[in-house]
Amino acid sequence: MVAGDPVGQVQAPAIFNRVFQKFDVDAVLVPVQIAPDRFVDFATTVLEAGNIDGLWLTIPHKPKLMPLLDKLDRASQMAGSVNAVRRHADGTLEGGMFDGNGLVRALRHFGIEPKGLRVLLLGTGGAGAAIATALLEAEVAELALHDLGDRAHRLAQRLNHQSVTLHGADPAGFDLVINATPLGLSTDDPLPVDVSRIDADAKVFDILMKHTPTPLLRACAKRNIQAHSGFEMLVQQVPDYLRFFGMHEIADQIKDELSDIRDHLLIA
Incomplete structure (x- = not known):
């Protein structure tokens, strides 16, 4: 369950x-x-x-x-x-x-190689912290953390990595902006970031999974900024979950061909 x-x-x-x-x-x-x-x-x-x-x-x-x-x-x-x-x-x-590895594999599925990128991560809760860990393993050039209160600071201390910085919510100058906050689950939520400040060639990933685009995705579309929802992140985690629960053979069979799962999820 x-x-x-x-x-x-x-x-x-x-x-x-x-x-x-x-x-x-x-x-x-x-x-x-x-x-x-x-x-x-x-x-x-x-x-x-x-x-x-x-x-x-x-x-x-x-x-x-x-x-x-x-x-x-x-x-x-x-x-x-x-x-x-x-x-x-x-x-x-x-x-x-599995959130972190799922996101990194999702980025690569979309042709976005994290290595060497300057990344702004909005939200450092459980999913955000896992994503931060995976991005550092993928060798991003900079991982800027932003969150309310002292959560970003506490995560930076745990990560203890030279590429980690603390940052405001201003996305200007970053190659990749990731929303790992819950902002967007409700239609009246404010945007987690000022989309007008995102560089024209930057990429955006919103980890929320909704069949209607989140306000962030809609705002990015108006500026023709490449932006993706969290569905692919979940698709890429499926083999990890299966292995975790001992279904190794099934995980091996589907790990290189996830199109059936992807198609079913997007039309469900």
């Missing part, structure tokens, strides 16, 4: 249930809306069930189970949150974070 609050924007069931059906996997993925103050008790109980191997997590639950996890990958440690939790046969819980 995918646990979140809200869950109306959740796209994972459409993807993974199609994969399960195609490869005759006896599994189903369903969205479950659970309030933040009830989530930890809910998840603890659910993970004791014999026929539930784990949980997918989305906003705002990605950081909630960190104290309960026995094993974490580096991206999860840096992000302070996870996309998924798996219960092993011995009862131990493992967390995985």
Whole structure:
């Protein structure tokens, strides 16, 4: 199950249930809306069930189970949150974070090579932190962080990398602008950045997944700025999720041919 609050924007069931059906996997993925103050008790109980191997997590639950996890990958440690939790046969819980690698692969799918780029990352929560980690591994020239409060500063300290800077929301001078904030989930949200300040040849990636363009994507379209939604980021994560839950053969079969998943997601 995918646990979140809200869950109306959740796209994972459409993807993974199609994969399960195609490869005759006896599994189903369903969205479950659970309030933040009830989530930890809910998840603890659910993970004791014999026929539930784990949980997918989305906003705002990605950081909630960190104290309960026995094993974490580096991206999860840096992000302070996870996309998924798996219960092993011995009862131990493992967390995985795939947002960062998914975004980097999505950029490359669109012909955008991160290496050497100056990047402005708006939002340094769980997804933003994972994205920051992956971008540094992809050797961006500069990673400028922006967020409210001291979150960007705290992430910069954790990353401890010479390419990381703290920056305002002004996108001028950057090759790539990434929105990892929730601004755009609601139609009346303000823009996360002043689009008029984005360089004409810059690229924009909004990690939100909505079948109608976000205000940021619409504003970029008016200026003919190349901009992409978060759908491809999720598509590129599918093999990672499958491997995380032990479905290695299926992951290997689909990793180089994701067009069926992509087409199904975009028309779902």
